Amino acid sequence: MEISDEILQSVPLHLRQTEMSYVGALKISHSTVHNLKRRGRLRTHTACNKPALSSDHKVARLRWILSHINPFTGNQDPTFVDMRNVIHYDEKWFYLNPDKRRFYLLPSEEGPYMAVQSRRFKLKAMFMAIIGMPLYGIDGEMLHDGKYGIFPFTVQQLAQKSSKKRPRGILETKALQNINREVIRLMLLTKVIPAIKSKWPESLAKDVVIQWDNARPHQVPRDAEFIEATTTNGFNIQFIFQPAQSPDLNVLDLGLFRSIQSLQYQFFPKDLDELVQKVKDSYDTFDPEVNKYIWVTLQNCMIKILKAKGGNKYKIPHMNKKKLENIGILPEIVVVQKEVVVEAVEYLNTMFRPANQGNEEVTEELEVDAD
Structure with a gap:
């Protein structure tokens, strides 16, 4: 038929x-x-909601990406800047168990029984993760895996009442539900910054850039204690904000959180303490090779965003990174076609050019950014 x-x-x-x-x-x-x-006449496709972008969002995304491309002259294709001193930072909720699990059972086996007290109020905890590019030597040996740690927003407090699980007065773990500016500051001071200083590769300069999103609690503290923590021992730790509505410009949202969650869901934690431990174990066992691939995917997504005029209506690019790695031609820094950069700059020039100027030169500020 x-x-x-x-x-x-x-x-x-x-x-x-x-x-x-x-x-x-x-x-x-x-x-x-x-x-x-x-026969290939039909294919299945999963559509997901993406962040809605205004024209200002698209312009900000274009300018951000152009600022991450090295200057070029002549007919040579440019490359992205070296990102080995950049650390990506983000938070994510991890749940005790997913709503559904898939198993492969024998016909005579009974299906596993899963039950929760409430489908609305699920046991969960928020984690803060920081990740950088893995560092490799001349011979290809891994010098640093790029992992600096994942930290839960939990506290230890005394149980106020007795229950069938524990007696009254024993220390129990509670997940913080209100992650505000002060909680973020305390986590940065006590966990994030010390972890970066202790694990930072000796071969790199100590000028560290932490990239995070524009969430409301993400405010860079300006007090003397925080400034001292970011500048002692020769370090110069700076914070930058990625463009709004742009999870595709952060390697954690781009793939690392999904990899960690898939590993965590392979276990069956019974309480919050086990959940915290399984998430940390999943982070520790996360393959540094996959981390390297995600950073390459990030640069390819930037190229897609340039072609989409700052939009996010594109497919996550796949370039057979494992195959390229096996034959030794996987690039650490991706090359961008000059025509793509020029077209993006011309589009920005059109966006910023006043209507009465026609084809005249754009403002000096934009020319500097385009360069």
Whole structure:
């Protein structure tokens, strides 16, 4: 039975979300749809909500990416700047268990039983993670894995009442639910900055840049204690804000959190203490090779954003990084086509040029940023 592409596309998208509704609208059998997928006539696609971007967001994303490209002259294609001194920072909620789990069982096996007290109020904890680029030597040996730590927002306090799990007066772990500016400052002072100083590679300069998003609690403290912590022992730790609505410009949101969560869901923690330990174990066992791949993906996403004029309507690029790694041609710093950069700069020039100037020169500030 031959079905044309016009007939397949004539079904509205809201009737193409399940195979049942699709075959019902086409009035065909399920086996016909399976054959169409097997022959490549149909494909499955998962659509996810992406952050809504205004024109200001798109301009900010373009300017951010252009600032991360080395200056170039002539016909030579430019490259991204060296990011080995950059550390990405973000927070994420980790839950005790997912709503659904998939198992492979024998026909005679009984399905695992999962039960929770409330589907709305789930046991969870927020973690702060920091990650940098892995550092390799001339011979390819790994000098630093880029991992500086993952830290839970939890406190130890005395139990006020007795329960079947523990007696009254014993120390128990509680997850903080209100992560405000002061909590972030304390975490930076007691966990993040000491971890960076103790694990920072000796071969790199101590000018450290921490990139984080524009969440409301993310305010750089200006008190004397914090300034001293970021400038002692020869360090110069600075904080920069990535563009708003841009999780695709942070390696944690781009792939590392998903990798850690998939590892954490392989276990079955029973309480908050086990959840914290399993998340830390997942972070520690996270493959540094995958970390290197995510930083390469970040640079390729930047190229996609340039081509999309600052938008986020693009597919995460795949370049067979494992295969390129095996043959020794995986780039640590990605090359950008000169035409892509020039086109993005011309688009910004159009956005900033006053209407009465036509094709005249743009403002000096934008020219400096484009350079």
